[in-house]
Amino acid sequence: MDTVTYPDPRVAEFIAHHFAPVKLPVRDHRDLVDEYLVSWTPNIVIADDTGRVHYRVEGYLPPAEFVARLSLAAGKWLYNRGQYVPAAERFEEVARRHRGTDAAAEALYWLGPVGYKHSKDPAHLKTAWKRLAEECPQSEWTVRSRVPDV
Amino acid sequence: MEDSMPATADRIAWLANLDEGLASAARDGQPVLIDFSAAPT
Numbered sequence: 217m218d219t220v221t222y223p224d225p226r227v228a229e230f231i232a233h234h235f236a237p238v239k240l241p242v243r244d245h246r247d248l249v250d251e252y253l254v255s256w257t258p259n260i261v262i263a264d265d266t267g268r269v270h271y272r273v274e275g276y277l278p279p280a281e282f283v284a285r286l287s288l289a290a291g292k293w294l295y296n297r298g299q300y301v302p303a304a305e306r307f308e309e310v311a312r313r314h315r316g317t318d319a320a321a322e323a324l325y326w327l328g329p330v331g332y333k334h335s336k337d338p339a340h341l342k343t344a345w346k347r348l349a350e351e352c353p354q355s356e357w358t359v360r361s362r363v364p365d366v
Numbered sequence: 367m368e369d370s371m372p373a374t375a376d377r378i379a380w381l382a383n384l385d386e387g388l389a390s391a392a393r394d395g396q397p398v399l400i401d402f403s404a405a406p407t
Contacts (some may be wrong), residue, residue, distance in 0.1 A: 227378075228377055231378050231399060236387045236394065236397070236398045237401065238381045239380040239401045240383075240384065245402075248400075254402045260399060261398075261400040262400075263391075263397060263400060265388050265392035265398065270397060290397065
């Protein structure tokens with residue numbers, strides 16, 4: 217990550233605009249390694265200002281894929297805070313800008329729940345998950361969206 | 367010392383401890399990105 221992904225200007229710029237970045241060498245922070253269940257590195261945790269975990273990236277990702285995951289993580293953080301409109305905008309951007317990636321499939325999945333939570337209209341689930349099936353038919357997120365009676 | 371240098375277009379301004387990150391997140395209304403790295407930088 218330090219050799220290729222973090223030095224990439226796209227990654228550095230995205231992190232600078234969206235996160236408070238903290239680097240913790242695991243051998244110097246055994247208590248936090250245990251608290252955050254870090255069993256392997258790279259291990260990137262997205263948390264709120266109380267330390268609660270909202271998203272996690274495990275394993276190496278190259279710059280483009282990592283930015284997609286960070287953008288998705290920012291969306292999940294907004295979603296978990298009940299900020300549904302900006303969360304939906306973030307998920308839509310991931311789905312559009314990173315089409316064809318795993319992150320885009322996950323973003324398309326979450327467009328359903330965020331639309332439903334905002335409007336209380338289950339039609340948002342059908343619309344988003346139909347799009348997910350069309351754009352990412354092989355994704356596990358498409359499988360997850362196939363809930364009976366939805 | 368390098369870790370506390372300001373961010374440039376191609377450099378991340380890493381904070382050195384979680385308390386700083388949590389305080390920054392609370393102040394700026396942002397999430398914290400915690401990178402658990404294998405080796406000190």
